Amino acid sequence: MARQQDANIVNSNPHLPGPDTGSFQNPASRNAILFTETPLARRKRLAENMAKGLFLLMTLLIVIPLILIVFYLFYKASPVLSLDFLLTNPARGMRAGGIWAAFLGTIYLVLISLLVSAPIGVLAAVYLNEYARDNWLTRIINLAVVNLAGVPSIVHALFGVGAFVLFARMGRSILAASLTLAIMTLPVIIAATKEALGAVPMAFREACWNVGATRWQTIRRIVLPNSISGILTGIILQVSRAAGETAPIMFTGAVFYKAISEGDIFAYGLFDQCMALSMHLFTISTQVPNVPEAIPYGTAVVLLGTVLLVNLLAIALRVYLRSRKKW
């Protein structure tokens, strides 16, 4: 958010014309009325236009295939997409039916991992932003957060197997898988919360301290309420990340197939194994032969649609916040 403000400051600077004013981009054209274009100016203008065109092309080449792919997935999935697909169990060796068991499993995994990672992540960010001094410990914590975000997902899976499934004797269960996901997604929440807390002006805290509030009172009454929406954005992003992950849950709690009663949202227990959307997509597209084409596409669309919707929600929240920010 602070970054955005910087950008606005840059653009409102009268000495620096924004990119849309045109006068700066092409000084030669304005001068052409008075002077004829010199070869140097011409070369400059050509190089400028070529560079701009090339970079635009590169950006579009990243963006356009994405949009085409999403539309293609929807097109291929259209025969099965319906509410029934979401609410019925897979049938006949996963060659028919819907994705209810997998969909519910993903919800369980996401919610339980959120219950663990949200408090730890938010408090970790509170420590880093409100308590920590600029010393070696803080530097190591920041380094650890960066590295935790960079650990490959399959290594998180190995950790989950070693620590939760075997060492803590949880077995392959929703709990073990959720804890693995929680640790994996912790950096997302820490980063978002840190940014949100950092955006609260220091004067707010100072005013609070001056009336005799303690550090924690200040955090609880002033800092957290003023940054709650930024923290929410981080939590939403955590949800999207956790819903999409496959590798960390493959060996810690997700199974190929498990029948549960349709329509019962309490069908899984904490120590049950479960199906999950991401794992289900992997299974039916690589392990099960002769699945009707539309079913894996349908599963992919439900997974992708959920993740993209959740992300759009986070983006919308951020845009809304920026528009009504008071300071």
Add this chain to the structure above:
Amino acid sequence: MISRHHLETLTEPVIEWTIRLCGISAIIFVFGIFFFVFREGVDFLFHKLDLVEFFTSPKWYPTSVSHKRYGVLALMAGTASVTILAMVIAVPFGLGAAIFVSEFCSPKLKETFKIVIELLAAIPSVVWGFIGLTIMNELIIDLFNAPIGLTVLNGGIILALMSVPIIVSIGEDALKAVPDSYREAAEALGATRWQVVYKVLLPAAKNGLLAAVLLGVARAIGETMAVLMATGHAVRIPHGVLDSVRTLTATIAAELGEAPVHSDHYQVLFLIGVLLFSITFVVNLTADLIVKGIRQK
């Protein structure tokens, strides 16, 4: 009021210690990951494993009855080939897009592109793998007349699309970190925007851009599901982009389910995990130090 005051003086230290504990949790988890992954493979590492063979032999026969071989050279070649191809595609496109979004774009267009790139980063890896398995597979078979489309090329393109968002967002941050006075000085001398980018911004932001590329590399090395589904499961050293390969990450994902707990095979898979952890740790650390270096200047 007094009792409440007492309560708060009692609870405050508890809360502060909880916050401290959560603060250092990231350190605990990073060490925990290393410890628990290492612990599962340590027995095999010190008693049975021939390290020279592990790193130099392309023979990976973990389930053979009479000739078990644990050489990861072919797997490392798989990871390297897919990562290098991905970077050959993603680095120019990612940096090009970062420059466009940061320097050439109107603010409105910039917001739009940033949202799309953020959504691109959110696509789950298993969906990328599925795209590789279906759409890209058919495209490669049609375009190159190849017998199979699940190849280095397929995995490389998918990984490139997955690492581009990181390169764009970190690269854009790096360009934004260049002080505006640099741009203004160059513009005052009559430089066009492209000249500003080429002569001023790229040299000034080169460390940050390098860090962006390194983080893209780390993402590509660590990616699991997409390469598992898109590169075709052949343990061999590739000779061209149309060969199938298997990466370190995909090997763990494919074989951990079948390896009996605490068998040699199982322990070697955990050692590959340690290897992956170490590689990405070093790459991330380097990127972080480079970024820190910029901030201190």
